[in-house]
Amino acid sequence: MGRLKTLFTGQWGDMPLEELAEKAANWGYDGLELACWGDHFEVSRALDEPEYCQKKLDLLEKHGLDCQAISSHLVGQMVLDRNDERTDGWVPEDCRGDSEKKNAWAIEEMKRTAQAAKKLGVPVVNGFTGSSIWPLLYSFPPVTPEMIDAGFALFAERWNPILDVFGECEVRFALEVHPTEIAFDIPTARRALAAIEHREEFGFNFDPSHLHWQGIDPVRFIREFPDRIYHVHIKDAAITLDGASGILSSHLDFGDPRRGWDFRSPGHGGVDFEAIIRALNDIGYEGPLSVEWEDCGMDREYGAADAAEFVARIDFPSSGRKFDDAFNES
Template identity: 65%
Template structure:
């Protein structure tokens, strides 16, 4: 049986969910992965208003939409990050507060605990998000970076996220890190190290997104093969490398959408990701969760991209075979 095809609402948070819900159904999706910003999913209301979750479910039901995950990337980013003025634009006012970094880190951690409780009340088993990282800026080892500084970064991640994950465990909810530059895990080796840092606890896994891997030169299929039991959710997003001898893979301080960049995101099916092989790898890993389109393409109109991506996935996704192709020869 084909997996549910959903649309992540994070890139559509400028629209009220009532409007986006109608559009999601018109595009042909089975449901939404709700972002915890805009009016799409409100963590505070879910925890304080006894009727909020039922009302949100009724809103989804009105358009025949499922929901398998909620996402709180923006707040999660501030748990481990070295907080600066950039974070003010992505954080809720009550998390940003007076902007003093230590307080922001602590409030972000509390908000992620609240997100686990909200997911439980909403009947959702997965929260997607980011962790942030205190050591991302040490990526290029000059001045030379002693291993002790990297170890301290992973230890800080464990110290800050284990108490959050304790609440996830209490709520029966799993956290799925979207492995991504600026997070504690951004490739296969750092993902393994992050798991080791927290003792491989089951509450922590991954929101697999191939677009963040392919431009780094990492085969997304190898990530699935390395962590088959930790793929808790899947984003369908594409990217393309456009190196031309003038730009570099580090993007030259050029923003997304600038044609001079060495790589950029693309609407699914219009970049370099081999989604056919990803579906096969997910089948082998026995992943049965949703395929959630995270649409990001600065050069394409988003409603066309979202509709096209849904149609592509309908054609591409398939169930694994339950019989060997040559089984008839045994008769």
């Protein structure tokens, strides 16, 4: 049997988990990566209600589904961001409109998320870190090296106490390397690891789509960090540069055909998944292959079913032998 084929529930937060679990099983998935929003997985209830986690596991088992990861992208984003009104709906009412209160709440909530993951029995929490220095990406007005240094120092200051709790819970945090995060490519991923002294609790949720459209080789990322690939998203992207818009997307929303790039259902974009599977085999990755389905041009239920078939087709095992070994057999 190959790696687990799972579906990340983040883009399905409007659908009750009971309904989604039944659909996912029928589409051919082996499990779900539960988002910490909607009714899919609620951290406060996991910690406060003795039977909550078991009920979630029972629901999944009813449909023959496993769970190897939960994801807390929204909360993690607020740990480092200079938060504005866009995140007011993600926090308790008394934190709304106050960036520092959001930062403080998010730090404590991420610690609680590690504890909830332990209680559920999953080894990985995927998510974002946010970034205080992402707005400084283009160096004008001029950005000093000290300003960037301070951003990575703040990352260490705020995330080390969170990672302490992850360590106590024997759960790993997997950052989805992504624009707007402290690490969005290979050099910044190296720097993030160095900032926290390469502690084992912190690694990566490998998602090739965000690397592909930036012009970064996803396979090179895997080979650069073979011991830090804690989870894998299967998501595709298409570069659609037409000479008018670039990869900064021109303030055009997803799905707008004038964009220079957009997400695609797995197998319908430009990501070389065969090369990725070969690289994952080379590093011995045995965790889930989790479909994060995002494609504004395709019906999501059609796309989810199609993606499950795609993952089953591309996930081939390593050979374990050279093709010419047979020449030496009598």
